[in-house]
Amino acid sequence: MSRLSVPLNQGHTAQRAFEQQISHPPANLPAPNPTKSFWINSTPDANPLAAEGSDGTLTSDADICIIGSGITGVGSAYHLSQAIADGKLGDDKPFTAVIVEARDFCSGATGRNGGHLTPAVYKHFHDLQKTYGTEQAIRTLDIESHTTDALLKIIDVQNLTGAVDLAALGRIDISITQQEQSDAKTDLKEAKEAGVDVDSVEILSEQTMNDKYGTPYPGFRFPGHNLWPLKLVTELYRIAKSRTPNFALTLHTRTPVTSITPASSSSSSTIPRRYIINTPRGPISCSYIIHATNAYTSHLLPHFTGPEGIIPVRGQVIALRAAVDRDELRPAGWVANESFEYWFPLPVKYDGGKEGSKKCPLVILGGGREVATSPFEVYEDDDSVINEDVSLVLKDFLPGLFEGKYEKGREPEMEWTGIMGMTKMSDPFVRILQHALRRLVF
Ligand SMILES: Cc1cc2nc3c(=O)[nH]c(=O)nc-3n(C[C@H](O)[C@H](O)[C@H](O)COP(=O)(O)OP(=O)(O)OC[C@H]3O[C@@H](n4cnc5c(N)ncnc54)[C@H](O)[C@@H]3O)c2cc1C
CATH class of the missing domain: 3.50.50.60 (FAD/NAD(P)-binding domain)
Structure with missing residues (x-):
């Protein structure tokens, strides 16, 4: 029944992959011949x-x-x-x-990421609060907002908005399953009760999402930016x-x-x-x-x-041409499926890419780790290769989510991998x- 190419409700299984007490060797040096990213x-x-x-x-x-x-x-x-x-x-x-x-x-x-500059305003608050307590959960969200605000301020003060292609597209977070929607509502409610400023978050019904964006799932919208990192x-x-x-x-x-x-x-x-x-x-x-x-x-x-340290995790990204023009696509920065998938259309100056596809935006889409045979690409530190299983689901993800706005089976114009440094508690080491x-x- 699902038209989507990726498995759903994988968040907790992925977390277990981070916590598994298996011994691992230290990371390798960066691979000398990485895949080619759009940004580079x-x-x-x-x-x-x-x-x-x-x-x-x-x-x-x-x-x-x-x-x-x-x-x-x-x-x-x-x-x-x-x-x-x-x-x-x-x-x-x-x-x-x-x-x-x-x-x-x-x-x-x-140089290989998804290009989103948007904090997690309320996401995962319930789990964070349960595991680390209210004060620490608030601090985790504060780090996100502080970092985003600081970068936006630098871009503003240094007059870099045009030079870095900063776009205030906003963020829409799609809840595909009932479970995901109810988790997101709990996160939002508990964050608000703990004093986190969530006033900018707007809940979008199935009807609104369908009428406005052409996808049948509800969403949450709040301010967000995208740029060329x-x-x-x-x-x-x-x-x-x-x-x-x-x-x-x-x-x-x-x-x-x-x-x-x-x-x-x-x-x-x-x-x-x-x-x-x-x-x-x-x-x-x-x-x-x-x-x-x-x-x-x-x-x-x-x-x-190992699990107490910094864990290499391979992410994969494609640059995929939409099948409709920018107005019909209604540009935004998006995440879906517990944030496993994330995408946004590049600014208008990059629309005229391929012959016959003029004015259809080029969309940068990452995700698909849920189908990797080495679970969630955890402990993979080689960005010189593409995971073919991930490729297959990535290119069909947007056609499944927005019927008619992307062409099923269309090949990406570029595809690459990059290695994220993750921790099992999701916070950075500084x-x-x-x-x-x-x-x-x-
Ligand atoms: C596919 C993907 C999608 C992502 N999407 C987003 C997103 O949309 N939004 C977001 O906010 N974040 C995103 N991220 C995460 C974000 O990109 C990273 O958190 C951030 O770029 C980390 O920056 P960094 O400088 O710490 O690390 P890096 O950019 O990885 O830099 C580390 C550098 O150290 C070099 N290096 C490593 N070892 C050595 C050594 N021994 N000697 C010399 N040099 C060395 C490496 O070559 C590398 O250039 C994504 C990451 C990936 C991989």
Whole structure:
């Protein structure tokens, strides 16, 4: 009876896959030949920093080494440059930093994701509250809102809206099953009772969804944004690099860090060097390391291996042309099926892609992990391959959900995978940098 290509109500089964106490080896280094993503590879100039600092002399010494050039690594450099420019780390004290990236610039999850910048306003509140208590559940949602608001503010202050293709499409969360709908209503009600601001959430009936969007399932709508993540990270890097002469930032792509060893005590630097990061191009000595390696963290920090650590999970995404024009499609950012599937149409300037399909938007759709034989693609860290089972269900998902708006069997224009770094409690691991940096100064 279901026209949908994916299994439903899989959330709790997926959670068990994260909690399974099976021993796993540490993550591999990022695969050297990843699949090609829309964000990185759709045009020849999409990644202008791709090979930056990949040849020539390697920087041999820096105060701070940042490993990884995704939004975490580059975001750290951005905030460091701001703190230094504001004199927060000591007046006129110069700092050197180097970003070391295993592959091309921003070629990890940030260059391969779904492009949504939307917080989980109420989602999973019931389970979070039951497992971790009300205060912690609120904090989890707060991290989401804080991060989203902070990024939106940076985009606004730095005047980047056009440069990063930011679109305020809003978010519609479709509840396909009765169970999903009742869980979402419980999350919303309990979040509200706990004092979470959910005023912006609107419940959309089956009738409204059918009339307006052409799908027979109810939904929840709230504010949300979409953008081109690689463009944002490229801009952040440029700002960080040029912000102040007191922050000398260098980038070395195609330079995997293979190990970290203690530095010998003698050093000409004013700040004692504590670490050597080792790469095939040579060593770099530094005082502080920011591990911004996401799913690959356990390669260098093996204590992050397994269910208590950072778990690599492979996600798959397609760029699929809709069968109707933008007006008929009614653009929005969407998630469905307990957020396993997520999609949005690219801005209008990308509509004229293929001959004969002009004005039909290109839609970025991710998901389908529910059908993977290695359950939910958990502990998969190779983004050089496509999972064919996932491919099959992904391309038929939207035709099943919106009859007539997508063509069944249409091949995607691009398809790629990316490795997410997940934790069994769904929260990130972050050690606050400021404390460490104060020690640099005092
Ligand atoms: C398919 C997919 C869809 C997603 N959809 C969304 C979405 O729509 N919205 C959303 O908010 N989030 C989404 N995410 C999650 C989001 O992309 C990530 O949370 C975010 O990009 C993580 O950024 P990061 O900088 O921490 O990690 P990454 O972007 O993964 O960067 C880590 C970098 O470290 C490098 N690296 C690793 N090990 C080493 C080493 N030893 N030496 C040197 N370099 C190393 C890697 O090559 C990589 O470039 C998605 C992720 C995926 C994979």
